Amino acid sequence: MNGKVHWADVYASEVPQDRKHRIATGITPSGPIHIGNMREVLTGDLVFKAIRDRGLEAELLYIADDFDPLRKVYPFLPESFAAYVGRPVSDIPCPCGGCRNYAEHFLGPFLEAIEELDIRPHVIRSSEEYRRGSYTDEIRTAITHAGEIRSILERISGRTLPPEWSPFYPICSICGRISNARILEHEPEKHLVRYRCSCGNEGIADYSKGKGKLVWRVDWPMRWAHFGVTVEPFGKDHASAGGSWDTGREIAKKVFGVMPPFPIVYEWISLKGKGEMHSSKGIAITIGEMLEIVPPEVLRYLIVRTKPERTIDFDPGMGLISLIDEYDRLAAEGQSREFALSKISSIPTRIPFRHMVTVVQIARDDRGLFQCLSRSGYDIRDYENILGQAKRVRIWLKKYAPEFVKFSVKERLPPQVSELGDDERAALEEYLEHLRSLKSWHAEELHNGVYMVAERRGMNAAKIFSAIYLVFLGQRQGPRMGWFLEAMGRDPVLRRLKEAVKGAH
Numbered sequence: 001m002n003g004k005v006h007w008a009d010v011y012a013s014e015v016p017q018d019r020k021h022r023i024a025t026g027i028t029p030s031g032p033i034h035i036g037n038m039r040e041v042l043t044g045d046l047v048f049k050a051i052r053d054r055g056l057e058a059e060l061l062y063i064a065d066d067f068d069p070l071r072k073v074y075p076f077l078p079e080s081f082a083a084y085v086g087r088p089v090s091d092i093p094c095p096c097g098g099c100r101n102y103a104e105h106f107l108g109p110f111l112e113a114i115e116e117l118d119i120r121p122h123v124i125r126s127s128e129e130y131r132r133g134s135y136t137d138e139i140r141t142a143i144t145h146a147g148e149i150r151s152i153l154e155r156i157s158g159r160t161l162p163p164e165w166s167p168f169y170p171i172c173s174i175c176g177r178i179s180n181a182r183i184l185e186h187e188p189e190k191h192l193v194r195y196r197c198s199c200g201n202e203g204i205a206d207y208s209k210g211k212g213k214l215v216w217r218v219d220w221p222m223r224w225a226h227f228g229v230t231v232e233p234f235g236k237d238h239a240s241a242g243g244s245w246d247t248g249r250e251i252a253k254k255v256f257g258v259m260p261p262f263p264i265v266y267e268w269i270s271l272k273g274k275g276e277m278h279s280s281k282g283i284a285i286t287i288g289e290m291l292e293i294v295p296p297e298v299l300r301y302l303i304v305r306t307k308p309e310r311t312i313d314f315d316p317g318m319g320l321i322s323l324i325d326e327y328d329r330l331a332a333e334g335q336s337r338e339f340a341l342s343k344i345s346s347i348p349t350r351i352p353f354r355h356m357v358t359v360v361q362i363a364r365d366d367r368g369l370f371q372c373l374s375r376s377g378y379d380i381r382d383y384e385n386i387l388g389q390a391k392r393v394r395i396w397l398k399k400y401a402p403e404f405v406k407f408s409v410k411e412r413l414p415p416q417v418s419e420l421g422d423d424e425r426a427a428l429e430e431y432l433e434h435l436r437s438l439k440s441w442h443a444e445e446l447h448n449g450v451y452m453v454a455e456r457r458g459m460n461a462a463k464i465f466s467a468i469y470l471v472f473l474g475q476r477q478g479p480r481m482g483w484f485l486e487a488m489g490r491d492p493v494l495r496r497l498k499e500a501v502k503g504a505h
């Protein structure tokens with residue numbers, strides 16, 4: 001990094017150096033968790049690792065806000081979910097029927113994905129903490145300071161709240177909704193509130209048993225106090241003037257008597273040409289879908305190489321290939337801080353993505369795939385892992401690759417060969433002779449052979465490349481020639497060229 005200090009290390013040097021750190025991240029699992037959300041967890045993980053690398057003690061928390069109510073029937077949900085709007089996502093059935101509840105349906109794949117990304121936080125579920133009574137003291141404090149909290153919120157956010165407003169939202173015993181019920185009475189010693197819900201029900205809620213939750217703007221600083229959070233990354237939406245960060249830090253100091261954490265504000269990730277990612281709008285790629293195509297260390301690198309305050313415009317097509325190339329260069333050097341923060345502990349045999357793109361399009365099956373790879377000199381013992389890499393590339397080709405990288409090797413001499421001019425045929429013949437004379441079969445040699453023939457004949461090399469592609473692919477372009485021919489194998493290549501040349505006479 002040319003002597004520049006990595007942003008994660010800059011943050012690590014700015015936090016207090018005399019204490020143990022708790023870095024908190026959190027996401028509401030109310031829909032598919034997309035790579036925009038991943039930035040939060042990865043940013044937290046990078047700062048966590050940077051703090052630890054300074055020799056300080058640190059812990060990474062991931063708080064799943066699974067006690068938040070379902071806000072609306074999202075486009076990916078059946079209409080029947082209208083009945084659950086307003087209920088905690090941990091109390092709603094899962095959309096597929098196979099998971100513990102609605103929240104777990106989205107949380108499960110997300111937790112698997114972050115493990116693949118080498119992020120191992122201490123996972124906390126809000127629903128469990130509320131039900132276990134972990135927050136009883138803090139909720140009592142919040143309800144007894146309702147007036148003070150209200151005036152902080154009104155002063156800083158500019159909103160007007162009704163005089164009977166309470167930071168505690170009970171879960172109605174009749175309609176099951178977390179609602180802005182009116183609190184009629186508070187019995188602090190018994191941790192009970194009497195409330196009247198908008199459905200007409202008048203009931204009693206015990207907040208030591210999770211019969212309600214604090215409103216988000218109070219819940220957030222409450223956690224800082226409860227868990228002793230010292231560092232927290234959050235999206236720019238929370239950071240706007242009068243937003244939940246502004247009110248939260250005031251509430252933390254005045255009501256809960258703690259210092260707010262060191263803030264790290266991050267920008268969104270947008271999908272090239274499609275705009276910012278929001279799972280509710282359906283223009284997102286989930287982390288799982290990303291890991292279907294992107295090696296996990298490269299996904300880390302995407303976040304590592306960009307400062308949190310800068311937007312990432314992610315291009316899953318050719319942009320992904322450049323990103324992988326860039327990562328591979330860093331990996332080859334093996335020195336940079338960016339590489340150290342991106343890499344994942346156990347790196348198995350990695351086939352360069354570009355090469356895999358060529359090989360999976362040549363090979364007709366897995367056996368062919370391994371033959372191609374071993375011809376290209378790769379160690380193929382790590383069978384499962386290599387199949388996994390090939391799978392990623394196949395999905396990428398199907399879903400994101402631009403047309404010009406796609407090809408198929410024709411089983412017979414393509415009819416387009418009749419387009420070849422006399423000079424091209426002669427060049428093919430000379431190239432064939434050259435290949436026959438070679439004692440070994442190596443990509444670079446095969447590649448340079450084309451230039452050699454071009455020079456000898458005083459022809460443009462591009463013209464010869466295009467003629468060779470035509471013979472194998474029936475089109476005038478293709479993958480890098482030498483590596484393509486190497487993976488194809490000597491005999492099939494000689495046979496096809498011979499046919500093409502013979503057809504010309």
Ligand SMILES: [Zn+2]
Pocket residue numbers: 094095096097098099104105
């Ligand atoms: Zn499910």
Ligand SMILES: [Zn+2]
Pocket residue numbers: 172173174175176177197198199200201
């Ligand atoms: Zn109700």
